[in-house]
Amino acid sequence: MTDPVISVQYIKKRYGEHLVLDGLSFHVERGSIFALLGENGAGKTTMVRILATLIKADSGSAKIGGYDTDSESVSVKKLISLTGQYAAVDELLTGEENLQMIGQLNHLDHRTVKARTVELLEQFDLSGAAKKRVSTYSGGMRRRLDIAISLFANPEVIFLDEPTTGLDPRSRKNMWELIRKLADRGVTIFLTTQYLEEADQLADKIAVMNNGKIIETGTSEQLKSIIGKEKLELTFQDQASFDEASKVIKGQINESEKLISVETEGSTEILRRLLNTLHENQIEPVAMHFRKPTLDDVFLEITGKSAKGASSND
């Protein structure tokens, strides 16, 4: 069960007066996808930068593959790769040249660099654009190249700092696909995101971060169970049918909106019985809305914030 490749304990980091990280502790299992979820300014990037050996924590310890990110940073660097918020690709070089440059900087021999470049271009569907300058690439292609570069030296742990920020919905879906494939290969993925849906879709384990602290950790399901079960929301045309319906079905009643919300536990059987009951009593709901608790709900619940202040997953 436990084979943590990343272990973080009581990490603190202060910038001037501002305590950015306030005693973070967590573990990431080898080969899993771990998501650090939080709003802008929650401290996600600072945590990534510490793990990627770019900055030092004020106190606490962070280990990757058993090596300390501060005192054994060279060993850590050999295990990891970082893909930052902005695609760190060279606009004036071609996709191929970008990959080759990183290959050479990884001190791989000429033949390996060549072969790996071809392999990665193919894998990331960039063969056709290999000889074109990156300045002509779309946002999605840049991100793909950026990740291909990260994979050059076969890292064990990949840090993806907000990998889909600024991507259109289709590119985002493609990126998710890609991240899943990487995880299938056994690479450990540490991603940060402000999109709840993204964490929900991808992560084996999610840590919700707010104001420099991890306020909740668990699987997507565990976090959702904090909020409750799936609900069916039924809205009725008029007061009469609403009153009638509230007598025959059990659920949370919202008078002003003529809405009844029923827990279905995701079972179609309960759903069918519910609709049959209504039908037998000649009540037809005007609208039906099946509502799964989203991580938004979780986020709002545990951060105790108003809906307005929360990130959306549009």
Added chain:
Amino acid sequence: MTNLRLYWAAMDGWTMTRRSIKHIVREKESLMMAIGLPVAIMIMFVAVFGGAIQTGTDYVNYVVPGVIITCAGFGSSIIAVSVTQDMIGGLFERLRSMPLHPSSLMVGHVIGGFVRNAIATTVVILVALLIGFQPEAGVVEWLGVIGILTLFMLSLNWLFVVFGLLVKNVETANAITFPMLFLPYVSSAFVPTETMPSWLHTFAENQPMTPLIETLRGLLLGTPIGTNLWLSIAWFGGLLIISFIVATILFKKRKAE
């Protein structure tokens, strides 16, 4: 072990230099600016102002060393912009998370910039020869010219790496290129300093560009060099050492944040 590290540091520097050279060839605007601007300045001075400026020699011969310096200075200043772009663009972060010495990035900029300077200077000298420049330098003097210009360019390149590390955005880095364009004017590059008001004359006589220009003039045209060669070496050798040290310190500081 140390030898191996040195070997890889050199290889990384070479990788980054090749990248910088590709940039130079592909950033046509920058290269055109670096070559075109000094050529335009030279033609303007020779053809437009030249007739009215009395220097005691053919004006084209007088002005060429100054144009070479302006050309090199401007070419170097572009480095600040490239360094800033790498700092904010994420490449620097990526290199730092890799097991290599990221100062190869700085080396790449310095040597790459030197190549651009060399191309631009060669073009300027060729154009100068076309419009009547008649150097009297022999092989030894030309080697001297190459030597002193190399020192000058490398020291400026490191200076502009420092500026690139200091500023936070590309606009500011761009603004830094302007003083470099104007400093040579307040020297003996284009007119003899004797014609300037006394306060400016004092500055012009003592700023580092003047001994450098007089050295170049001496080597190219056979005018007396006197202490100017040693003054130039002291100024720009000093600048090279100080800039290099400051760049290394700043680089580490940005690393530690």
